[in-house]
Amino acid sequence: MALIFELDPAVDPALRDGVLALWADVSNAGGAVGFVPPVTVDDIRPELVKHFAAMAEGRGRLLVGYDEEGAVAATAFLTLNTHRLMRHWLWLYTVMVHPRHQGKGYGRDLMAAAADAARGIESVEAIRLTCRGGMGIDRFYASCGYKEVGRVPDAIRVAPGDDRDDITMLLPLNRC
Template identity: 80%
Template structure:
């Protein structure tokens, strides 16, 4: 079974709740998506609202992967760069695959779908993302064609005494 990806799906209450559940479950499984466990849906809701506002304003696009039962199983947010000298690339944020689906290649499928979606946008030549060091995420993104282009040591404080590098990755699309 594979995931079915949709760019810019209709923002329904079911989709909103599915993304919120996914984000909560990924965070509580230790995923590097902006939170440290334990978290609740209510902890994550304000951040999701920010993403939804950016979507409504046309600054962010949502890529959703649904499993065979139609449940939200993966997401990535593609955020257009508004700086006039940098509109030729976009940011990829909040890349998530539900823990129950990990290890099946769905992360690679999600990254390929994100690259395909970005290629379909006018003038986009590259994707940038950041990831939390110390988890091996750089190796995953490198295996998807990204290369490390920068690193800020200790920029992410997961807990007192537990600082991680902020790793910048780039995927040229041309």
């Protein structure tokens, strides 16, 4: 069964708790979403509050994928670029699919839904994202149409002696 995607869902305790649980589960499974395991929802909460603040200020949007039980199973945050010379593209952050749903094509569905959401934002012509090197995530994004446009060697320190490249990728949004 496919996920049901919703852009800009109402932020309520169920959504908050669902995103926190997803983020913790993805992080603790080794996902590259800003943390290294082990983490708790309390570790993640301040980062989620920052995303929610950006949403409340009109600088960000949330795309949520719900599974057949109505649980939060996937997310991506679309962050509008506020620099006056760069408003024609946005950032995609915290792209996650719950580990129990991985391998079902939901990641590709999430990326397509994020591109569709970005196309719906006036004047947005491209999506940029960054990912952690050494995990193969860049190959997944490339398979979704993204191109590597920059790389900073050893910019992400996962642990002492474990530095990873910070890879920037771009998806031009072909508008019809």
